[in-house]
Amino acid sequence: MARPHSISRTLAALVLLALAVVLLASLGRWQLKRADERRATLHTIEAGRVQPPLTLGADVPPAALTPWRPARAVGQWRDDLTVVLENRNHDGRPGFWLATPLVLDASRNVAVLVLRGWVARAVPGQPQPPFPPAPPGEQMASGELVTHVPRLFELWGMGAAATLPPRLPAPDGTFPKVQNLALDDYARATGLTLVPAVLQQLAPDAPGLSRDWPQPSVDYNQNQGYALQWFAFAAIAAIAWLVVLVRAWRRRRAASPD
Known part of the structure; x- marks a missing residue:
């Protein structure tokens, strides 16, 4: 047994x-x-990139704002409303993204938030050089549309994350540094009426700015x-x-x- x-x-x-x-x-x-x-x-991504380029304007229909669609916009930069996105690496190097609104219709305060490019972080112990300014006057920006500013995971337990000031521009003229940026929060802080999409500006690179954006992982x-x-x-x-x-x-x- x-x-x-x-x-x-x-x-x-x-x-x-x-x-x-x-x-x-x-x-x-x-x-x-x-x-x-x-x-x-x-x-x-493939469906968006094969569409014809979209010209952004104050009255662009939301249905036309397809993710990854080529787009261009003409307006004036509000460099004073630039936000610096921290902890954005490029080719293994730490750095920042610069997000600046391009005003499409000044009379109605309509703008599109543009990711202008990546800036390298200064070597430890060295001061950070000034961020490249947006050019004055009427400018054209071209690139691809995304639905939002790509987010990074935030370790809330590792300390308080930097938050967007309630009003922009900052009184001291500095650019706020945050890890993530939501369009609704940015619109409230700036008073702008934002196009419900973000324009990732593409090549050519500008002095001090790299526009080689990370792509979503699609290796199924x-x-x-x-x-x-x-x-x-x-x-x-x-x-x-x-x-x-x-x-x-x-x-x-x-x-x-x-």
Whole structure:
């Protein structure tokens, strides 16, 4: 007859292996979901970039503001309302993004927020050089539309994050530095009526500014490969569960009388 402790160990092994099957299969399904999300992102980017360039104006219909669509705008920069986005790396180098509004209609205070480019952070121990100013007068900016300023994860437990001042421009004339910037918050602080999209300005680069923007990760094949691995691990755990069950059944039959 099988010993009690042998039965308890067998039951524990069966429970653990069953949990492993469920967990590993769930991880595989999650990777498939991530693959679908990345495939959808790739489709959105490709669909936006094949559209004809959009000229932004005060009365541009929101339906035309397709993400990743080429766009251009003519207006005057409000360099005094520039916001500096911190912790934006480029080719492994720390730096900043400069976000400046381009006023499309001064009479109605309508503007589009433009990501003008990346600026390198000064070497530790050295003062930060002045940020490149936006040129005066009527200017044209061209690039691609995105729905919002790309966000960075904020570790709230590591200390208070810098917040946007309630009113801009700042009284001391400095550019506020924040980690993330929401269009609604920026519109309230500046009093501007913003086009509900952000223009990422593209090449050519300006003096002191790089416009090689990071792109969303769209390698869905990688997620599908990870999903296959997790499902393989789940299958191994399921086979192990069957082996333990069959061996326990055989031991029980061998120990029981005819």
